[in-house]
Amino acid sequence: MSGRLTVIGLGPGNADQVTPQAANAVAKASFFYGYKPYLDRLELRPDQTPIASDNREELARSNEALAKAAEGHNVAVVSGGDPGVFAMAAAVCEAIEAGPDEWRAIDLAVVPGVTAMLAVAARIGAPLGHDFCAISLSDNLKPWELIELRLLAAAGAGFVIALYNPISRDRPWQLGRAFECLKAILPGTTPVIFGRAAGRPDERIEVFLLADADAAKADMSTCIIIGSPETRIIRRGDKPALVYTPRSATGAKR
Amino acid sequence: MSGRLTVIGLGPGNADQVTPQAANAVAKASFFYGYKPYLDRLELRPDQTPIASDNREELARSNEALAKAAEGHNVAVVSGGDPGVFAMAAAVCEAIEAGPDEWRAIDLAVVPGVTAMLAVAARIGAPLGHDFCAISLSDNLKPWELIELRLLAAAGAGFVIALYNPISRDRPWQLGRAFECLKAILPGTTPVIFGRAAGRPDERIEVFLLADADAAKADMSTCIIIGSPETRIIRRGDKPALVYTPRSATGAKR
Numbered sequence: 001m002s003g004r005l006t007v008i009g010l011g012p013g014n015a016d017q018v019t020p021q022a023a024n025a026v027a028k029a030s031f032f033y034g035y036k037p038y039l040d041r042l043e044l045r046p047d048q049t050p051i052a053s054d055n056r057e058e059l060a061r062s063n064e065a066l067a068k069a070a071e072g073h074n075v076a077v078v079s080g081g082d083p084g085v086f087a088m089a090a091a092v093c094e095a096i097e098a099g100p101d102e103w104r105a106i107d108l109a110v111v112p113g114v115t116a117m118l119a120v121a122a123r124i125g126a127p128l129g130h131d132f133c134a135i136s137l138s139d140n141l142k143p144w145e146l147i148e149l150r151l152l153a154a155a156g157a158g159f160v161i162a163l164y165n166p167i168s169r170d171r172p173w174q175l176g177r178a179f180e181c182l183k184a185i186l187p188g189t190t191p192v193i194f195g196r197a198a199g200r201p202d203e204r205i206e207v208f209l210l211a212d213a214d215a216a217k218a219d220m221s222t223c224i225i226i227g228s229p230e231t232r233i234i235r236r237g238d239k240p241a242l243v244y245t246p247r248s249a250t251g252a253k254r
Numbered sequence: 255m256s257g258r259l260t261v262i263g264l265g266p267g268n269a270d271q272v273t274p275q276a277a278n279a280v281a282k283a284s285f286f287y288g289y290k291p292y293l294d295r296l297e298l299r300p301d302q303t304p305i306a307s308d309n310r311e312e313l314a315r316s317n318e319a320l321a322k323a324a325e326g327h328n329v330a331v332v333s334g335g336d337p338g339v340f341a342m343a344a345a346v347c348e349a350i351e352a353g354p355d356e357w358r359a360i361d362l363a364v365v366p367g368v369t370a371m372l373a374v375a376a377r378i379g380a381p382l383g384h385d386f387c388a389i390s391l392s393d394n395l396k397p398w399e400l401i402e403l404r405l406l407a408a409a410g411a412g413f414v415i416a417l418y419n420p421i422s423r424d425r426p427w428q429l430g431r432a433f434e435c436l437k438a439i440l441p442g443t444t445p446v447i448f449g450r451a452a453g454r455p456d457e458r459i460e461v462f463l464l465a466d467a468d469a470a471k472a473d474m475s476t477c478i479i480i481g482s483p484e485t486r487i488i489r490r491g492d493k494p495a496l497v498y499t500p501r502s503a504t505g506a507k508r
Contacts, residue, residue, distance in 0.1 A: 015274075016274040019270065020274075086384075089376070093383070093498035104488070110377070118336045121364075122263075126344035128388075129344025130340075131389045136385060142503040146412070154407070232351065236359070250397070
């Protein structure tokens with residue numbers, strides 16, 4: 001008997017940014033696997049069971065959820081933002097590929113959501129208005145040298161860069177090092193957005209210039225957007241400044 | 255008297271992927287500016303007025319919408335997907351920067367949405383599960399040489415690549431040329447996803463290998479995701495194959 005597993009994106013954190021598709025998927029599932037802060041966002045019924053696990057236990061969580069689905073249950077794995085962007089959908093696929101054949105017979109669905117960089121961008125204007133990339137700054141699963149190579153390749157080719165997982169207790173120096181790398185090839189006047197908890201009550205969106213960007217101002221809930229040399233700041237008097245990247249570009253900067 | 259302008263992302267096209275935030279913003283606005291197919295998705299009341307304009311008229315549309323808002327109205331500009339990704343938010347910011355001072359006093363809000371690459375990725379597994387970039391293949395607003403430079407920089411550094419605006423009647427050769435560029439540096443076995451109208455009734459999601467990717471199979475509604483050398487395909491018998499990019503990486507491929 002093969003069950004169902006749905007990987008659900010809950011969006012940035014504000015209830016009004018959860019899609020109806022995600023809300024419906026939550027209503028239908030019986031068992032919910034996820035990082036506790038994401039499970040805490042759900043309003044579950046008495047017949048629905050949350051099973052919390054810690055951050056960095058994505059593969060074990062995926063295996064447990066797939067085993068439960070393979071018993072015939074309707075199982076949900078929840079992610080903040082979009083589950084396909086540095087989140088649970090890839091971990092579930094890894095577990096399926098490495099797991100028993102019967103897991104391939106499970107009905108798998110992924111419900112997309114508004115990922116952090118889109119929520120942050122929306123709060124400040126349109127910094128992702130031209131070509132951009134998303135890089136996880138965590139070197140838990142890839143070597144730091146590869147991250148530096150990607151930062152330099154992306155900035156050198158004129159991409160705006162969104163950084164996920166910029167900093168944590170166990171990864172204190174990486175964001176500062178990333179800024180140092182980027183300062184070597186981008187103008188010091190390049191806008192850098194620190195977008196914390198976009199759309200939530202504790203939201204804090206701040207704009208700095210790259211020359212002044214201070215890694216200590218970021219935390220685990222921050223998504224950072226580093227402009228390209230084309231990215232512009234519009235001052236608006238007593239209203240917050242807008243940051244946007246024009247749709248047009250004339251050439252690479254190096 | 256300064257009014258309000260909200261740039262609203264309507265998501266991929268399915269009503270259950272429109273966030274409550276977007277639906278509420280639609281309910282509150284009086285005048286709606288946008289490309290006709292996006293306006294046609296709205297169920298407006300008799301007191302709400304749609305003003306349609308053609309594709310590629312983004313700046314003129316932004317100017318009209320801002321002028322209307324500056325008269326004191328509650329105005330909406332609608333985009334499919336997310337308005338910050340190759341859509342109207344940047345055009346509105348460009349218009350504000352170039353326009354009269356009074357436009358800076360307009361209350362501007364951007365409502366994010368599920369952008370096409372996230373919707374396509376969700377339908378096939380987790381191809382964006384590791385570092386990725388988004389490139390508009392339109393050379394209307396940037397030189398083709400810059401697009402090639404970015405394709406090569408991104409693929410060479412191991413990014414998964416999502417291509418927006420891959421092809422149109424006036425841009426018939428660019429996608430084929432992009433595939434040729436990428437074939438020179440990526441394995442022919444790299445998965446390529448053609449995701450058309452994800453989540454809509456006329457959805458068509460197909461997976462090819464780069465060596466066999468045929469630009470003629472794309473149209474204006476297609477978002478294309480080109481894997482990295484790490485991207486994998488999981489065959490599942492009579493169920494659709496999954497495509498995903500593992501969360502871990504060992505090094506750049508060149």
